[in-house]
Amino acid sequence: MSSFKGSYIYAVDEKGRVSIPARMRKYLSPEANETFVITRGTETCLFLFPLDEWEKLEKRLKELNTFNPQHRLLVRILLMWAVEVTLDNQSRIMIPKNLLEFAKIDKEALIIGALDRIEIWNPEVFNEYVNSQPESYESIAEEVLGMK
Template sequence: MFRGVSPINLDAKGRMAVPARYRDLIEQLCANQLVATIDTEARCLLLYPLPEWELIQAKIEALPSYNPAARRIQRLLIGHATDLELDASGRLLLPTMLREYAQLDKKLVLVGQGKKFEIWDETLWNQTREEYLQAVSDAVLPEEMQLLSL
């Protein structure tokens, strides 16, 4: 579904234009209804088509709230989840709180992750990508990954 890295500009009002190549698919999947939330592992945002988010949210809600780690995830992911709608010009208005969390400035990167996107500040993405590339030589791949033929 969603793949690739797309550079995007954030306007002064906090809007980002979704690349045209994704707009028809977003319309088909979710009638332009999306949900953005924070990523708890990195300073980026997660952007889901609404039906996909509803599946994730149901799983998160099913976690035992008396478990501190589960409660943390519930508070962070569901608590920051924000309904967004792609406007007629293909733009999304990113709320200030989410932009501040992800340290989003004028230049963004939209990273396709299959069923969702990640939204990164361009500089932070470039730094993180370089860290990932440097760590590749030290990484031990799961057995399933070793079986893939690239």
């Protein structure tokens, strides 16, 4: 089971390739076969799932009620953006142009571990997102985790 953590900033080359940090690659299971599925995330970021984690998500998606409009929309949006990508010899993935445009990623990418997936952000967009939150990190931690 993947357990991605940490944050890194990497350059994005003119072909849309970005390196996946070694500290994150070490959490890839052999079942992922150095393959990921990248798709539209939430809050203007991209979600990068190792193939084995994506397969678990697909199983959950198949269990959704196709007669529920919210379920249909989620499946449609998530899957219409989804692309399988494989690490190249330099441990990079190629991010499709439409996903780069969606996430407003140009020259740099902020790569964040998010347990079973990796999130890829434009660093400036991420900072704006964090700074625009109505509640502090501390108050959210207390509410969600019961930490004081």
